[in-house]
Amino acid sequence: MTRLNTMDISDISNRINIYDRELKKTLGYTLEEIAKKSVRAFYSDSIYKEYKVAVIPVTSGMGIINGFCETVSDILKHIRANVFVTEKTDVGGIQEAFEKNADIIFMSDDDTCAAFSLNGKVYSDNGYVTGVAFAAALEIMMEKEGEEVLILGAGPVGIAAAQYFSQIGAIPVICDLQEDKARDVASKIKNAKVEKSLKNLNKYTYILDASTSGDFIKEEDIKETTIISAPGIPLGAAKEIRDKVFIFHNPLEIGIMTMYFDCLNQLMEGKQNEY
Ligand SMILES: NC(=O)c1ccc[n+]([C@@H]2O[C@H](COP(=O)([O-])OP(=O)(O)OC[C@H]3O[C@@H](n4cnc5c(N)ncnc54)[C@H](O)[C@@H]3O)[C@@H](O)[C@H]2O)c1
Numbered sequence: 001m002t003r004l005n006t007m008d009i010s011d012i013s014n015r016i017n018i019y020d021r022e023l024k025k026t027l028g029y030t031l032e033e034i035a036k037k038s039v040r041a042f043y044s045d046s047i048y049k050e051y052k053v054a055v056i057p058v059t060s061g062m063g064i065i066n067g068f069c070e071t072v073s074d075i076l077k078h079i080r081a082n083v084f085v086t087e088k089t090d091v092g093g094i095q096e097a098f099e100k101n102a103d104i105i106f107m108s109d110d111d112t113c114a115a116f117s118l119n120g121k122v123y124s125d126n127g128y129v130t131g132v133a134f135a136a137a138l139e140i141m142m143e144k145e146g147e148e149v150l151i152l153g154a155g156p157v158g159i160a161a162a163q164y165f166s167q168i169g170a171i172p173v174i175c176d177l178q179e180d181k182a183r184d185v186a187s188k189i190k191n192a193k194v195e196k197s198l199k200n201l202n203k204y205t206y207i208l209d210a211s212t213s214g215d216f217i218k219e220e221d222i223k224e225t226t227i228i229s230a231p232g233i234p235l236g237a238a239k240e241i242r243d244k245v246f247i248f249h250n251p252l253e254i255g256i257m258t259m260y261f262d263c264l265n266q267l268m269e270g271k272q273n274e275y
Helices: 012-027 031-038 045-050 068-078 090-099 126-141 156-167 179-187 198-203 253-269
Strands: 052-056 082-085 104-108 113-117 123-125 148-152 171-175 206-209 227-229 246-248
Touching (some): 012 068, 068 104, 090 104, 148 156, 171 179
Parallel strands (some): 052 082, 206 227, 227 246
Antiparallel strands (some): 104 113, 113 123
């Protein structure tokens, strides 16, 4: 996982309304609708106000990314969640969230971004839900069932996406710089295949970029119909192709929203995820 920096998130709060309107126009779905689709959250928004969310700043490791907690809170406010950022950090923040009756807490350090419930066995992992949410966005754009989808990167995000595609009857084709890793992941997922070479990208119409490399998908790797769903940071699509193909990419928004719905599902159904 790549650590975000202040620049990656600086305009999310200001742009989220515009971004969402653009998505509705191009995809027919808002971020909230994609997030709910990805984790099969079928309830109406009247339920949101019943659950209070606290975002807790964490100072360990390299410390707090400037504006991170406020941005997470703004993303959740955008979908009308009942959310606040704790004044205290770390353990003090957990205590404050508990005292203020938060149902769900969001916390992040250098390696992990997760949400938990303070009153039940509820947990959502950002890597997992990001994989399924970007897969759901790509599914919206797929023309028919049973299509091949190239997944670049066999880390937690790529694995979750591959599982999602397998479950909807698509064929996940996994490609990683470490071929062994791709082979190992593919062997555990129904219908999954391995793509050995990054030179074959233009064979695929649908690409899910869950890699950590930037600017490596070039002109010769795409065709007119290529569609890229890209959780990966930095963006794998090189600058020269960004206006030529449809790219669904955001560094935080859909992942945070999907964690929220993943937690609500578990709180309402009393069911824990199998990660
Ligand atoms: N957009 C979001 O909301 C969001 C949320 C979580 C993670 N992410 C990002 O998603 C990406 C994947 O996360 P992760 O935790 O699975 O990462 P990871 O580091 O565990 O796995 C990434 C994998 O990509 C492979 N890889 C790197 N460059 C490649 C290339 N050019 N072609 C093929 N494979 C390549 C690596 O070998 C590695 O196995 C990271 O960039 C992470 O920061 C984004």
